[in-house]
Amino acid sequence: MSGYPKRPIITLLSDFGSLYPAEMKGAILSRIGDAILVDIAHDVPPQDVRAGAFALMAAAGHFPKGTVHLAVVDPGVGTDRLGIVVASGGHLFVGPDNGLLIPAAKSAGEPAAWMIGPSFFEGAAPTFAGRDVFAPAAAVLASGGDPGSFGPAVDPAGLDFGRAxxxxxxxxxxxxxxxxxxxxxxxxxxxxxxxxxxxxxxxxxxxxxxxxxxxxxxxxxxxxxxxxxxxxxxxxxxxxxxxxxxxxxxxxxxxxx
Amino acid sequence: MSGYPKRPIITLLSDFGSLYPAEMKGAILSRIGDAILVDIAHDVPPQDVRAGAFALMAAAGHFPKGTVHLAVVDPGVGTDRLGIVVASGGHLFVGPDNGLLIPAAKSAGEPAAWMIGPSFFEGAAPTFAGRDVFAPAAAVLASGGDPGSFGPAVDPAGLDFGRAxxxxxxxxxxxxxxxxxxxxxxxxxxxxxxxxxxxxxxxxxxxxxxxxxxxxxxxxxxxxxxxxxxxxxxxxxxxxxxxxxxxxxxxxxxxxx
Amino acid sequence: MSGYPKRPIITLLSDFGSLYPAEMKGAILSRIGDAILVDIAHDVPPQDVRAGAFALMAAAGHFPKGTVHLAVVDPGVGTDRLGIVVASGGHLFVGPDNGLLIPAAKSAGEPAAWMIGPSFFEGAAPTFAGRDVFAPAAAVLASGGDPGSFGPAVDPAGLDFGRAxxxxxxxxxxxxxxxxxxxxxxxxxxxxxxxxxxxxxxxxxxxxxxxxxxxxxxxxxxxxxxxxxxxxxxxxxxxxxxxxxxxxxxxxxxxxx
Known part of the structure; x- marks a missing residue:
């Protein structure tokens, strides 16, 4: 069997440890009750965006095309840092615009990115955009929603691992x-x-x-x-x-x- | 999308660490093979009923109505402490009658509770009611079973977090x-x-x-x-x-x- | 409800911690998008085949017949140690031929074992047979594939817990x-x-x-x-x-x- 899975797959990666990933999963399942949810890792060292970016890059490509990857390592939560949706090589990525998603997206193909605009952050808990903004956005994408429906195309913040x-x-x-x-x-x-x-x-x-x-x-x-x-x-x-x-x-x- | 999910959702919370949660999941999937199982946390500090009650309360409300929440932090396992089923605000809760379920149930709505009677504990491993009693009960509820089928209505043991x-x-x-x-x-x-x-x-x-x-x-x-x-x-x-x-x-x- | 589940169930056990189990799950879902994936434990002490064998034995029997158990605790990864598929009591087991699967298989019934032949290891990352060999094999089995399609019947390496x-x-x-x-x-x-x-x-x-x-x-x-x-x-x-x-x-x- 190959190609797009019939049931939508959403992976989750964060530095949240336990409990908070479940709140994101509840927010997803409240919107799309048939999703397959797969944890990549929730033990990324706290606020270590580079370690999270590596883990996401290592794992994402092993999932089938059509998978939505929700990733949140976000020292800037609650500031005016916005979110992004990235499409690349048939994969979709959702998370903060701090570089976390970029190595994985580049590894998958040619990334195109859209802003998750300020209106999506209204009413969200200032300490938990993962649950109140990014998880709902992942559910929209997994339901076939248009990545461009969240905001304008953007050139996202970059991140690389440097070169030895x-x-x-x-x-x-x-x-x-x-x-x-x-x-x-x-x-x-x-x-x-x-x-x-x-x-x-x-x-x-x-x-x-x-x-x-x-x-x-x-x-x-x-x-x-x-x-x-x-x-x-x-x-x-x-x-x-x-x-x-x-x-x-x-x-x-x-x-x- | 809103309203009740088509596939039943069961959340799991415990102080079990690893391995034993899987035994509960096996017991559930042996009875209801189509359930979506979501871990809330299994790293609750051992036997800390209050910390478990907080985590359950924090997470449960983010899941859709119809979700069954199976929670086991149970210093009294194997004693004559019985189990309960609690219905509140469209959510169902299953676990020991030691207060663990109460803050979450109160947070969801107006709780009604039923005993899981002594007959359900017959033949269960005295050290693992979570697998042999509560997980099967969660499967019954997720299949649409009547909470009142387990025993009479009861006034459950309470728990609150005190007030500062x-x-x-x-x-x-x-x-x-x-x-x-x-x-x-x-x-x-x-x-x-x-x-x-x-x-x-x-x-x-x-x-x-x-x-x-x-x-x-x-x-x-x-x-x-x-x-x-x-x-x-x-x-x-x-x-x-x-x-x-x-x-x-x-x-x-x-x-x- | 009893008997074989409608959706295939695959359990996973390893000493991988986080991240790598997700890569195995991606490899499975790329082949069989409708699988129910259940973690038994990924915190087995590193390379402790006996502790892994105990955890697998403790948990496997609580899952319904037809479940495929993918287990990888594998100090010999990348050597000429081969893999095996074991069928026993309606359960299927996949992993390295180092004894890890044997106590669980014996506990389930009368084991029969087949080699996962050298051709399945061609092109696999030498450090990650779990993702590149055993996870794909588990997907084949969960799709109804024949355990004997991987190689000849073998007498697998044994493991017991000794006797007090x-x-x-x-x-x-x-x-x-x-x-x-x-x-x-x-x-x-x-x-x-x-x-x-x-x-x-x-x-x-x-x-x-x-x-x-x-x-x-x-x-x-x-x-x-x-x-x-x-x-x-x-x-x-x-x-x-x-x-x-x-x-x-x-x-x-x-x-x-």
């Missing part, structure tokens, strides 16, 4: 995500050398975690296409003390060693 | 919930003064989190209608060391300062 | 699971004596948690049929410092005390 810099002595990269295993995702799509070290420890280049010895650190290209530091049977986050936003130097190892 | 006391020097309030951001919800529906202090720190009165400076504590009326202490970009729970059940004095600040 | 040894001085048992309350599940299906002690503290034998006094440790047969150490209103995990894999001696108490 390749220097003589190594790669200067930034941590963009840490997963539940403690695997550390970097903003680098390549590992140009055979030998790489971090903080004085060699990272084994591997295709899979199990190629490394027990508790041995390794570096691999993750299933999302970014370089990832892991520890076989352990946590790279704990071993190296890393968190999203940290900048690191992956040192080029000496092959003659 | 307004004194000359400030408001004596109680923490009823701490959310995933570390925002601290109080049992007070008003903040009567412009200047409020807690533990010697001023709390900025704000409509939104972003009105405060970075790392500045603030107080706002949350989207649930209760006063909420937050820190812009941080955690009020960590800053003030607060947990559900704590009593605090919100001091009236001196406006001439 | 009953000695003169007590029971030597192993911790196989710790739940969200901190209740500690042992590989023992019986508690042969009236008095049991652990680390010098008496464990009250109880049918329910509430039979013990506040903060009193107890031992009970859990709803899953295994002995479980709990603390009424507290955490046995914290009180005794226990984790999956720990071996303990439940000492036979002196009844004359």
């Amino acid at each position: 810099r390749i220097l003589d002595e190594g790669i200067e990269a930034e941590v963009i995500y840490v997963d539940g295993f403690g695997n550390v995702v970097l903003n680098s799509a390549a590992i140009p050398w055979d030998r790489v070290e971090l903080m004085g420890r060699r990272l084994r280049r591997a295709r899979t975690y199990a190629e490394a010895g027990a508790d041995e650190p390794l570096i691999t290209l993750g299933s999302h296409g970014f370089a990832e530091i892991a520890v076989n049977g352990g946590s790279a986050k704990d071993l190296f003390g890393l968190a999203p936003g940290d900048r690191i130097l992956l040192e080029r190892g000496d092959c003659s060693e | 006391r307004i004194l000359d020097e400030g408001i004596e309030a109680e923490v009823i919930y701490v959310d995933g951001f570390g925002n601290v919800v109080l049992n007070s529906a008003a903040i009567p003064w412009d200047r409020v202090e807690l533990m010697g720190r001023r709390l900025r009165r704000a409509r939104t989190y972003a009105e405060a400076g970075a790392d500045e504590p603030l107080i706002t009326l949350g989207s649930h209608g209760f006063a909420e202490i937050a820190v812009n970009g941080g955690s009020a729970k960590d800053l003030f060391g607060l947990a559900p059940g704590d009593r605090i004095l919100l001091e009236r600040g001196d406006c001439s300062e | 040894r009953i000695l003169d001085e007590g029971i030597e048992a192993e911790v196989i699971y710790v739940d969200g309350f901190g209740n500690v599940v042992l590989n023992s299906a019986a508690i042969p004596w009236d008095r049991v002690e652990l680390m010098g503290r008496r464990l009250r034998r109880a049918r329910t948690y509430a039979e013990a006094g506040a903060d009193e440790p107890l031992i009970t047969l859990g709803s899953h049929g295994f002995a479980e150490i709990a603390v009424n209103g507290g955490s046995a995990k914290d009180l005794f410092g226990l984790a999956p894999g720990d071996r303990i001696l439940l000492e036979r108490g002196d009844c004359s005390e």
Whole structure:
């Protein structure tokens, strides 16, 4: 089976933890009772728009065309920051205009964006646009509503993960995500050398975690296409003390060693 | 679209963490294979009936009429404490008769309650009425079953969040919930003064989190209608060391300062 | 209502935390848009195949016949370890051939197993067979596909929880699971004596948690049929410092005390 699903699918991503995602789901099901709701993640580090953007980008493309992706990581909630709807490659995205949706939308195709105008924020709880503005908008889109019905076309705020810099002595990269295993995702799509070290420890280049010895650190290209530091049977986050936003130097190892 | 959904919706709330909610869902889907199941929260602090009652109250009203809310925070599981079904404002609630369901039911309308009689507990695992009694009862209700079919009408055990006391020097309030951001919800529906202090720190009165400076504590009326202490970009729970059940004095600040 | 559900049900269990389960769900919904997806647990301790096997066994039997159970706790991902499909008692199981599925399958009936052959792993991300191999296989099965279409019948790798040894001085048992309350599940299906002690503290034998006094440790047969150490209103995990894999001696108490 392929192509558009018969029942509308809405994914949800936020930094809300529990409880508040359910309020968004209630708001959706009150409008479109037949939606399939799928959580991507609600444990994005609080207000970490970049980590949320990475998670959305990693997951969205695995859903069928026609899916509506509702994402809310929104330090500016209640300010005059508006919302946007983005269409790209058959997927639809709804959320704040702070860059959160952009990497996923670019990954899906050629994005077109429309403002969710100020009138949609009237009467909304100033601390919870996710429930009162974005979830209803997602329901409209999942029901076949026109993305342009919310407001004029806009050029949305951007966000990228930067680029790792390749220097003589190594790669200067930034941590963009840490997963539940403690695997550390970097903003680098390549590992140009055979030998790489971090903080004085060699990272084994591997295709899979199990190629490394027990508790041995390794570096691999993750299933999302970014370089990832892991520890076989352990946590790279704990071993190296890393968190999203940290900048690191992956040192080029000496092959003659 | 409005009105009753075509497919029955059942929400679930508990202090079970993971695994056990799935056993309740299996018990439901074995009886009503077409239900839409939505988690409200399963990370209610263990056996904290008041925190669970708050979360249920905050979320239930956002679901459409006809929704069945299955909630289990139940320190008395296996004792002679019985279960209840409550109907209120078009919503149905199922769970233990310990007050957990009452604030949500009162918030929805005029509650009427029926006992889930002792015969429904026969053969149930003494440690898991949620799976063996309440989940099957929720499936019956979601299939259109009569709430009065479980037992006689009863006057259920009550629960309220108390009232914050307004004194000359400030408001004596109680923490009823701490959310995933570390925002601290109080049992007070008003903040009567412009200047409020807690533990010697001023709390900025704000409509939104972003009105405060970075790392500045603030107080706002949350989207649930209760006063909420937050820190812009941080955690009020960590800053003030607060947990559900704590009593605090919100001091009236001196406006001439 | 009983018997096979009209819409296919797929349960998911893993040690993935968040994000990656959504990628598996997207892969399923891209193939079978009408599936009901139910999470059993994604917080299995990383790479703890035995804890995952216990959780799957505890939950699977509560779902209706015809359910497909997709489970991935897979330290050997990317190696030449293959996958299997297991049919047992009307349930279907999909996952790695490392024993994870076996206790649940044996609990459901008489298992028959088929290999998911090497051709299904071609083109899959070496670090994410769950998304690229097992989730698509689960979708095929949930659509009515033949378990034998993936490869030849095989004798799968086994896994059991061992047996607690009953000695003169007590029971030597192993911790196989710790739940969200901190209740500690042992590989023992019986508690042969009236008095049991652990680390010098008496464990009250109880049918329910509430039979013990506040903060009193107890031992009970859990709803899953295994002995479980709990603390009424507290955490046995914290009180005794226990984790999956720990071996303990439940000492036979002196009844004359």
